[in-house]
Amino acid sequence: MAHHVFKGYSILFYFLMSIFSFFIGLYYAGMVEAGKNQGLAGGAIVLSYGVVAGLIGLVLAIFIVYKSKRKLIFWGNIVLGICIVGFWVNAHLKYKEKQKAKELEREQFEKRKPKPTTPTSPVDSNVKSKPMAMLVNGSEQDKKDAGLGMFAPNISESKALYFYGNPNFQKSRLEHAPIDSITFKKREYGGFEIATAPSWLMPDHLKLDYDMLYFKVKSVTQDFVEVRVNNLTNRTSFVDKYQGRIAYWPEFLLGVHSVEFINPQTQTVYVKPLEHAGKVSIPHSFMKPVRITRNWMHVELINHGFDTVGKGWIQWTKDGEFLIRYNLLS
Helix, strand or coil: CHHHCCCHHHHHHHHHHHHHHHHHHHHHHHHCCCCCCCCCHHHHHHHHHHHHHHHHHHHHHHHHHHHCCHHHHHHHHHHHHHHHHHHHHHHHHHHHHHHHHHHHHHHHHHHHCCCCCCCCHHHCCCCCCCCHHHHCCHHHHHHHCCCCEEEEECCCCCCCEEEECCCCCCCCHHHCCCCEEEEEEECCCCCEEEEECCCCCECCEEEHHHCEEEEEEEEECCCEEEEEEECCCCEEEEEEHHHEEEEEHHHHHCCCCEEEECCCCCCCEECCCCCCCCEECCCCCEEEEEEEECCEEEEEEECCCCCEEEEEEEECEECCEECEEEECCC
16 A cells, blocks of 8 residues: 555565565576676676666565555565575575585696696607698598687696586586696797697697697587597597687688698689689699688689789688698798
């Protein structure tokens, strides 16, 4: 009734209803993952859901008090109080559970942390002068296993690149313990080199003289990237998506030095991105990517003097297989 609107028990009802609605808004934001992958803005986005829900609850509470009897308002305060305590207890338990998971992850990683030993052959000083993918038949690797692109980890002396086994994608990254890692150290004259690494490590490209460490991307999830960690056995592992950067093939190929055909006897350069288009027969030494659209790549034809002698289109992929070989540096 109208005369209940400014009574003490009614004001308490407004307050409890607002707090109850605020919690409902937060839980709804969590269900729809409103703040996920939004960086620093994520917390503000989730909070805004709670504030809006709280304001709606306040308006609803005023309407209920205006229409209800005193006894119903009293019972409403009791029910809302119990619900709010339940929300708080649930939130507190979840917080403690996450803290426990973080502590468990830290303990498990310390147990599994690689000891500083001499790196195995994939990162040995005798072979790190060349990209690791150059040690095997690159054309076969490229042709049979295109993947999605390349993953370049953030290289830092204070950070390690952690590898994960078979993560549960329904859980947070913080709830998973790494199975191994790569650590880095500074060189005497600048740059970084690998300090410790698992024995099976053989990335697709390793040339830290040029800050190059690339793993082929096999699949991508919300928090993880599945990468190939051994280009001989095709072994894969998962890494934290935010511990590096993914360059999908179009972006990656536009940044390489040059490309060449895997089968130059049967492949050709066209004047247009069509298989029935005319062919470009200008002699050239290598091709420089300048534009990519679906399966076709627009290239500049470069001679031995590094002069552009022509342009054309080549088909760089077909049915998920590579038709070209790329050169990162020269």
